Amino acid sequence: MVKLHDLVPDKGSKKRKQRVGRGISAGQGKTAGRGTKGAGARGRHARKGAYFEGGQLPLVRRLPFKRGFTNIFRIDYQEANIGDIAALELAAGTLINGELLAEFGIIRDADKPLVILGDGELTIKLNFKAHRFTKSAEEKITAAGGTVEKLALKVKGARATVKLLSKAQLAELDAKNAAE
Numbered sequence: 001m002v003k004l005h006d007l008v009p010d011k012g013s014k015k016r017k018q019r020v021g022r023g024i025s026a027g028q029g030k031t032a033g034r035g036t037k038g039a040g041a042r043g044r045h046a047r048k049g050a051y052f053e054g055g056q057l058p059l060v061r062r063l064p065f066k067r068g069f070t071n072i073f074r075i076d077y078q079e080a081n082i083g084d085i086a087a088l089e090l091a092a093g094t095l096i097n098g099e100l101l102a103e104f105g106i107i108r109d110a111d112k113p114l115v116i117l118g119d120g121e122l123t124i125k126l127n128f129k130a131h132r133f134t135k136s137a138e139e140k141i142t143a144a145g146g147t148v149e150k151l152a153l154k155v156k157g158a159r160a161t162v163k164l165l166s167k168a169q170l171a172e173l174d175a176k177n178a179a180e
Contacts, residue, residue, distance in 0.1 A: 075153065078107040080130075082137055083120015090126065097129040111170055113153055122146070152177075 020032040031041065039046040051058045080101050088104055090096075098110040107114065116128055118136030125145035131153055133141075138148050154173050 075113055077113045077115035077132060078109065079115055079117055080106050081117045081119040082122045082140055085116075085126070086120055086122050086124065090124065092125045093127065095127045095129065111167060114151075116141075 018028065018032075019026050020028070020034065022032075024030050026032065034041040051060055053059070078098075084106050085096060085101070094100075098107065098112075098114045101107045101114070102110040113131040115132040116130045116134070116137045118134045118138075118140055122140045122144045126141065127147045127149070128141055129149045129151055131151050133148055133150065141148050154170055154177070
């Protein structure tokens with residue numbers, strides 16, 4: 001029969017705590033395996049916890065300067081105001097598109113998406129082709145007797161902005177979309 005005074009823990013399961021910083025008689029040598037000087041050789045709080053990064057500005061303190069994010073799905077439209085287009089003094093019924101606006105220097109690149117903004121007044125009947133129109137621009141164009149045609153974006157999402165396509169690749173996409 002086993003009695004309480006006979007119970008002994010398994011051999012090797014109970015280990016004595018390592019007494020650090022008690023000199024060479026503790027069996028660990030002079031520095032007790034902690035090296036010479038530095039934060040690791042000192043007390044428990046010398047390393048300042050999990051977020052301590054060796055004296056460099058910790059991540060939690062760097063984060064306030066890194067707010068926000070970059071939206072990879074953003075589409076950068078080229079803007080053209082109705083007032084600027086009306087100032088060109090074009091003939092009534094003229095088709096206004098990216099090529100014409102690039103030719104007059106209102107936008108830079110005819111291949112990039114175009115948005116027509118409603119700043120200014122329009123008195124002539126003009127026909128517009130663009131990828132996007134503001135509500136006020138659409139109202140002013142139709143009030144002047146013109147037409148509005150919304151174009152589909154050639155490339156959508158991240159491919160439209162992050163991976164800028166060459167003119168040859170855009171022409172390839174146009175041909176593919178025309179075939180469908």
